[in-house]
Amino acid sequence: MTALRLTDLSVSYGTTRVVRGVSLEVAAGASVALVGESGSGKSTVLKAITGLAPDWTGEIEVLGKPRGHRPDRAVARECQMVFQDPYGSLHPRRTVDAVLTEALAIHGMTDDGHVAETLAQVGLDARFRFRYPHQLSGGQRQRVAIARALILRPKVLLLDEPTSALDVSVQAEILNLLKTLRAEYGLTYLLVTHDLPVVGFLCERLAVMRGGEIVEIAPTKALRDGSFTHPYSRHLYAESSSDIGGAP
Amino acid sequence: MKAGLRDWLTTEAPGSRRQAMAGRLYGAGLALLGNPLAVLGGLIVLLLVLVAAFAPWLAPESPVGQDLGRRLLPPSAEHWMGTDELGRDILSRVIWGARITLMIVALVAVIAAPVGLIVGAVSGYFGGWIDRVLMGLTDVFLSMPKLILALAFAAALGPGIENAVIAIAITTWPAYARIARAETLTIRNAEFIAATRLLGASHLRIIGLHILPLCTSSMIIRVTLDMAGIILTAAGLGFLGLGAQPPLPEWGAMISRGRAFILDQWWVATMPGFAIIVVSLGFCFLGDGLRDALDPKGRK
Numbered sequence: 364m365t366a367l368r369l370t371d372l373s374v375s376y377g378t379t380r381v382v383r384g385v386s387l388e389v390a391a392g393a394s395v396a397l398v399g400e401s402g403s404g405k406s407t408v409l410k411a412i413t414g415l416a417p418d419w420t421g422e423i424e425v426l427g428k429p430r431g432h433r434p435d436r437a438v439a440r441e442c443q444m445v446f447q448d449p450y451g452s453l454h455p456r457r458t459v460d461a462v463l464t465e466a467l468a469i470h471g472m473t474d475d476g477h478v479a480e481t482l483a484q485v486g487l488d489a490r491f492r493f494r495y496p497h498q499l500s501g502g503q504r505q506r507v508a509i510a511r512a513l514i515l516r517p518k519v520l521l522l523d524e525p526t527s528a529l530d531v532s533v534q535a536e537i538l539n540l541l542k543t544l545r546a547e548y549g550l551t552y553l554l555v556t557h558d559l560p561v562v563g564f565l566c567e568r569l570a571v572m573r574g575g576e577i578v579e580i581a582p583t584k585a586l587r588d589g590s591f592t593h594p595y596s597r598h599l600y601a602e603s604s605s606d607i608g609g610a611p
Numbered sequence: 612m613k614a615g616l617r618d619w620l621t622t623e624a625p626g627s628r629r630q631a632m633a634g635r636l637y638g639a640g641l642a643l644l645g646n647p648l649a650v651l652g653g654l655i656v657l658l659l660v661l662v663a664a665f666a667p668w669l670a671p672e673s674p675v676g677q678d679l680g681r682r683l684l685p686p687s688a689e690h691w692m693g694t695d696e697l698g699r700d701i702l703s704r705v706i707w708g709a710r711i712t713l714m715i716v717a718l719v720a721v722i723a724a725p726v727g728l729i730v731g732a733v734s735g736y737f738g739g740w741i742d743r744v745l746m747g748l749t750d751v752f753l754s755m756p757k758l759i760l761a762l763a764f765a766a767a768l769g770p771g772i773e774n775a776v777i778a779i780a781i782t783t784w785p786a787y788a789r790i791a792r793a794e795t796l797t798i799r800n801a802e803f804i805a806a807t808r809l810l811g812a813s814h815l816r817i818i819g820l821h822i823l824p825l826c827t828s829s830m831i832i833r834v835t836l837d838m839a840g841i842i843l844t845a846a847g848l849g850f851l852g853l854g855a856q857p858p859l860p861e862w863g864a865m866i867s868r869g870r871a872f873i874l875d876q877w878w879v880a881t882m883p884g885f886a887i888i889v890v891s892l893g894f895c896f897l898g899d900g901l902r903d904a905l906d907p908k909g910r911k
């Protein structure tokens with residue numbers, strides 16, 4: 364079964380076309396990375412899937428069902444996103460508790476221990492529940508953002524450079540957390556990053572994007588043996604191969 | 612006990628929603644109390660409220676009782692602020708006038724601030740033609756001189772204190788709508804708003820629970836700072852005869868009456884003027900202090 368299928372997806376912001384004819388399939392339980400330089404349109408693909416970039420043509424299917432152009436509640440329970448900047452993705456005046464209970468309230472669910480359970484899943488103990496974001500470190504904030512994405516028990520998680528705003532040591536913690544969560548709950552990941560070691564650690568396949576198009580889809584082992592076919596992927600590989608040493 | 616309460620308020624790990632909220636208020640309160648001018652402003656406003664509440668007990672005489680035998684007496688031990696042209700005790704009138712002043716600022720704030728807040732937030736959040744229509748309307752009101760517009764409304768609706776309040780409220784909300792819109796524009800593309808939309812939240816929920824709470828602190832600050840202006844506009848309308856009508860002891864109207872004797876009996880116009888200045892200053896100081904205390908970015 365496919366968790367995510369993009370067919371000939373093109374996305375525009377106003378009159379500029381940012382993504383052109385992207386087709387990609389992500390099997391349920393798989394983890395695929397979109398890599399490329401900034402401005403290659405990889406984050407825009409995620410925004411189109413979530414409904415935040417409504418101006419697209421083509422087809423997007425989430426768990427076999429075609430999705431509309433705007434965020435909607437049914438998709439919200441199947442597909443969630445973790446943003447890049449944990450400092451910008453949490454409301455400055457709401458406690459961790461308020462952030463998580465709101466997700467439940469929107470979907471007409473009561474707490475029933477969900478909040479405490481989800482906090483435990485992301486490795487935050489109960490002390491953090493009633494803190495404001497300014498009382499948390501960057502890594503803790505990103506854990507809260509992951510908890511928010513997980514509390515509705517989605518199957519698909521879109522990760523938009525989830526570690527690039529964090530310190531190196533904290534990056535490793537968050538990556539390990541993401542890896543554990545995926546193994547434990549059978550989540551499907553679509554990860555956007557420009558950090559190739561992260562891809563090697565978290566994904567099985569990667570799609571290389573350039574100028575709004577996917578130029579090559581390759582298995583992650585290409586990061587180890589350099590078996591890329593497209594010249595741009597080779598170039599990207601060559602540029603970063605010096606700092607690929609397996610897991611970060 | 613005292614230390615226990617402080618620990619409970621300042622703990623890094625609050626145990627409940629209420630404790631987290633109380634802790635935040637405590638932090639803002641401490642910041643406010645650390646600012647001497649804000650404390651002074653707060654005390655003046657508190658004094659205004661107390662004087663207004665206890666006017667019947669505080670005022671030595673009736674505000675409207677005339678005694679033509681003691682017209683225009685200078686300030687003395689018997690009449691601390693002197694008497695006016697109808698022999699009324701000015702101190703008593705200033706004390707009773709506090710009620711009218713407080714009522715005017717409170718009513719204007721209650722009417723104008725929510726209207727401006729909602730118009731601005733809706734306009735900024737949705738953008739597009741909704742924004743253009745609402746901001747066009749706001750600009751129409753904003754482009755007219757405040758006092759003149761209030762004057763026109765008061766003249767059309769008839770002189771009187773309620774109409775003065777309505778007229779002032781109509782002229783004040785556009786400024787608040789502008790502020791709320793500007794604030795909303797900076798927040799609406801924030802990732803925490805996007806994240807909330809992805810959870811499936813409705814626009815109403817996002818505006819009401821996520822955007823408005825972030826606009827309110829700047830709104831509270833602005834309204835407090837504007838209180839001085841509102842008092843002055845109300846006094847101006849009273850001065851022009853379109854606000855409170857005699858014999859109501861409204862401060863602006865009292866100055867207006869005193870103008871006739873300003874050279875020989877200075878106290879008639881000066882005393883209510885002094886009251887207006889003190890109260891206006893109090894609101895300004897308090898507003899400045901609130902700005903420092905409520906700004907989430909400015910706090911250490």
